[in-house]
Amino acid sequence: MLNPQWLRTFAVLGEEGSFTRSAARLGLTQAAVSQHVRQLELDLGPLLIRGPRRLELTPAGLLLLEHCREAEHAERRLRQRLAQADHTPGExxxxxxxxxxxxxxxxxxxxxxxxxxxxxxxxxxxxxxxxxxxxxxxxxxxxxxxxxxxxxxxxxxxxxxxxxxxxxxxxxxxxxxxxxxxxxxxxxxxxxxxxxxxxxxxxxxxxxxxxxxxxxxxxxxxxxxxxxxxxxxxxxxxxxxxxxxxxxxxxxxxxxxxxxxxxxxxxxxxxxxxxxxxxxxxxxxxxxxxxxxxxxx
Incomplete structure (x- = not known):
């Protein structure tokens, strides 16, 4: 199972396109962000193309980013359902x-x-x-x-x-x-x-x-x-x-x-x-x- 923290880091990196901005948003060091990505790439293969001015996602990286967004939406739906259940009578x-x-x-x-x-x-x-x-x-x-x-x-x-x-x-x-x-x-x-x-x-x-x-x-x-x-x-x-x-x-x-x-x-x-x-x-x-x-x- 993929580490949720690594996935969160990759999702932010995919949105920000920058290790520096991602580290600031997550409250991590740039080295920690890089380490999370490396751990994912050891398991899934190359996810990023590191250019001099910007990052580009590989096809595997795009699929992983889509997975991260789906997981985030699923978690949001779960929390909404739990909140509704807290006010809904049941057995x-x-x-x-x-x-x-x-x-x-x-x-x-x-x-x-x-x-x-x-x-x-x-x-x-x-x-x-x-x-x-x-x-x-x-x-x-x-x-x-x-x-x-x-x-x-x-x-x-x-x-x-x-x-x-x-x-x-x-x-x-x-x-x-x-x-x-x-x-x-x-x-x-x-x-x-x-x-x-x-x-x-x-x-x-x-x-x-x-x-x-x-x-x-x-x-x-x-x-x-x-x-x-x-x-x-x-x-x-x-x-x-x-x-x-x-x-x-x-x-x-x-x-x-x-x-x-x-x-x-x-x-x-x-x-x-x-x-x-x-x-x-x-x-x-x-x-x-x-x-x-x-x-x-």
Whole structure:
């Protein structure tokens, strides 16, 4: 590949027709200009005919000068397209766990309605998959419930989300036996979440695995359906509960010890976010006080 600096020198020399004027315009010595030309001629053959009063380009020199001009125009077009792209909405890809995803999705649709040309690709996934997809650059932005320790990632605090003990409307769980009578509605993270919350609220209880299981769902939007029908209780993140349509059929036990998870926004640290992703991220951050104050999304 030809050295870009040598090509720049030759292009100026072809315009100025003088080593002296070219050196002054480039901020180089005449010896440096001559050296650049010699390096090109070693690779491409004779490019100049050096007369006593003026320089004349050989046929190869004329072709090279044309190449230099085409390269300059191509670079100018590239910079123009990059400048236009900086103001043009495009696709933003975001991958999140289910609970925060349920909260974000309506906000993302609101942004897409207001911001013509924005396209959002959103996927629900567990933390391990979120981490892998962002690291492998298949998604530009990700949200995690566990803070990663990876130098390839930029990690910033995004929101807080408490776990909730959710029962059918009209039920309470002041004693462990109240939960035993209801039974547990399980989900992929059910036992882990229930253990973390219930071990604090009922420290002398025999443990979550001793509870009768009344149902299971791996679809986060459906976990609360059996609870709303009175078939059992569950432990679930607040954003998932808030996204459920039938709030009047649920009862959240607010009293007792709390477990609050931090959520982390991640993207690759080595290269800048796209303009669309930066704008979307800033817009979502404006809603963080609402989430941190635990208001409904």
């Amino acid at each position: 933003v890809s975001l991958i999140t766990p289910g609970s925060i995803g349920l909260c974000l999705y309506p906000l993302l649709m609101d942004l897409q309605q207001r911001w013509q040309g924005l396209s959002i690709r959103h996927r629900f996934a567990p933390d391990t998959e979120v981490l892998r997809e962002v690291i492998e650059n298949r998604y530009e932005l990700g949200v995690l419930a566990l803070r990663p320790d990876d130098a390839r990632l930029s990690v910033t605090h995004f929101a807080e989300e408490p776990l909730e003990l959710v029962l059918p409307a009209g039920h309470r769980a002041d004693q462990w036996d109240d939960l035993v009578k209801l039974g547990f509605i399980d989900h992929p993270d059910g036992h882990a979440m229930a253990t973390r919350l219930l071990s604090r609220r009922f420290p002398s209880a025999p443990g979550v695995r001793q509870l009768p299981v009344r149902g299971f769902s791996n679809q986060i939007s459906l976990i609360l359906e059996p609870v709303a029908r009175g078939l059992g209780f569950t432990v679930i993140p607040r954003f998932a509960r808030q996204a459920f349509a039938q709030q009047d059929k649920l009862h959240v036990m607010e009293n007792g010890a709390q477990v609050v998870d931090n959520l982390w926004l991640i993207h690759r640290a080595e290269w800048p976010l796209s303009p669309s992703a930066r704008r979307l991220m800033d817009s979502l951050r404006e809603n963080m006080p609402h989430w941190e104050n635990h208001e409904t999304c």
